[in-house]
Amino acid sequence: MQFQVITKLLLQEVSYISKVTNSKSPILIHASINMKVENNNLILQATDMDHHIMSKIDVQESLEGSVIVKIKDFLELLKKINYHTIKLSVINNTLEIKDAFEKESKSNFNFFILKEDFPSLDITNFKKIFSISQKQFLELFSFMSITQEEWTFNLKLSNNLLEIIASDKKRLIYTKLPINEENNYNYFLSHKSINIILKSACDTIEMYEKNHQILFKLGHVYLFVKLLKNHLVMDYQRILGKIDEGTKILINTNDFLRILNRIIILASVISQVVKITFQGNTLLLQSSDISKGKGEESIQVISGVCEGKIFINCNFLISSIKTLKNKELELIYTGNLSHFFLRNNDIIHVIMPIRIM
Structure with a gap:
């Protein structure tokens, strides 16, 4: 097997292919890449049993054949060599890599070829x-x-x-x-x-x-x-059905996020729990830790009136809110031991409360 290819192009393909592999796997195939040349095309494949990926790119000066090498070190070399175009050849049961345009190359790199059989990917009749x-x-x-x-x-x-x-x-x-x-x-x-x-x-x-x-x-x-079996423990339709029964308030997203970032400083490192008390058109947020102290801060809502309280993981709230883009955020309260909702256009985040004994 032999071919020439632009280094940047091969690096791009191998980098993406590598996302399927597991370099720590004891099964060599799952930590390797299969390269096959036919009709001036280079076919790259990788698998981890649950995924099988295949990519095809054009190459030059090719001789047909295929090899399997460990992908981690192969990728690292592609990242660090500075040749515009490289030539890859099978020589004495190794894959040799060198500068395609330098006749007397000062540096050659040879990877041992694995002898494992690589599984095929059938993409027909889908x-x-x-x-x-x-x-x-x-x-x-x-x-x-x-x-x-x-x-x-x-x-x-x-x-x-x-x-x-x-x-x-x-x-x-x-x-x-x-x-x-x-x-x-x-x-x-x-x-x-x-x-x-x-x-x-x-x-x-x-x-x-x-x-x-x-x-x-x-x-x-x-x-x-490879598809998973039904892994969702939550009955999402029943859970989302609670939205209509809940009390809805509208709040400024950035103001709420800033308060959460302050209040979490004095929250328990382990539970990161914050107490939210709904007092009409005001939200009172409280946190405490036996070794750090107590924090308390309130915020006015834009619209809506609600009474009640809930204990919730503050880090979950912060991370969810950071992914929401609107200036205003809708909070939906359905009870102190029930699901807490954040709604922003067509996306809904649901967070389970924490029971405080």
Whole structure:
């Protein structure tokens, strides 16, 4: 196998492909990249069992063949070499990399080739479900910065509406987008799957299905995703139904956020709990810690009147509010031991209260 390619182009592709791999995996294939040359095309593939990604780019001066190498060190070298174009060749069971235009290269790099069999990715006979612009997809998942690996995501399509329900069992986030698809679908994806899609540089995301298998077409990249079983513990429809029963108040987003950032300083490091007392058109926020002291601050609401109190994780409130863009934020109170809602246009954040004995 042999080919020439612009270093920057190969680096870009390998960087994206690497998001699927796990360099700490004891299974070599899951920490490796498969490179196959055919018809002056370089096909790059990686997998971790739950994901399989494939990318194709044009190359020059090629000889057909394929190799598998560990991706971590290969990627690191691509980041640090300063050749405009590189030549990759299989020589004595190693993958040699050198400057394509320097006849007597002063530096050669040789990677050991792995002998494992690489699984194939079949992208035929998939039925297209929907397509969406990358910009719209990013907007749908504008809250992604507050999520962690334990979050799961429900993509639900029904009656020309795409609903996103995300949860980590302590919080729930709901958002929606009108979409041109009349059929009903219901999929559960991992945090890693969504993150890989969001990092794509494509303009349009296309989603396909075959026998309950999901394939995303991200420009020239194909991403196969293993679906999760129903991982959402919360009954989101029942929870969101409480909104109509709750008391709604409108508050200035930035003013509320500034107060939370101050009040959390004296909150317990472990629980980060803050007490919010609704006193008509005023909110009283209190925090305390046996080793630090007490904090108290109040804020006037823009509209709405509410009576009651709730203990809630202040950090959850802060992180959620930071992802919301409007100047005004709607808070929905449904009881001191019930779900607390933050609503901003078509996105709803739900936070469970903390029981204080």
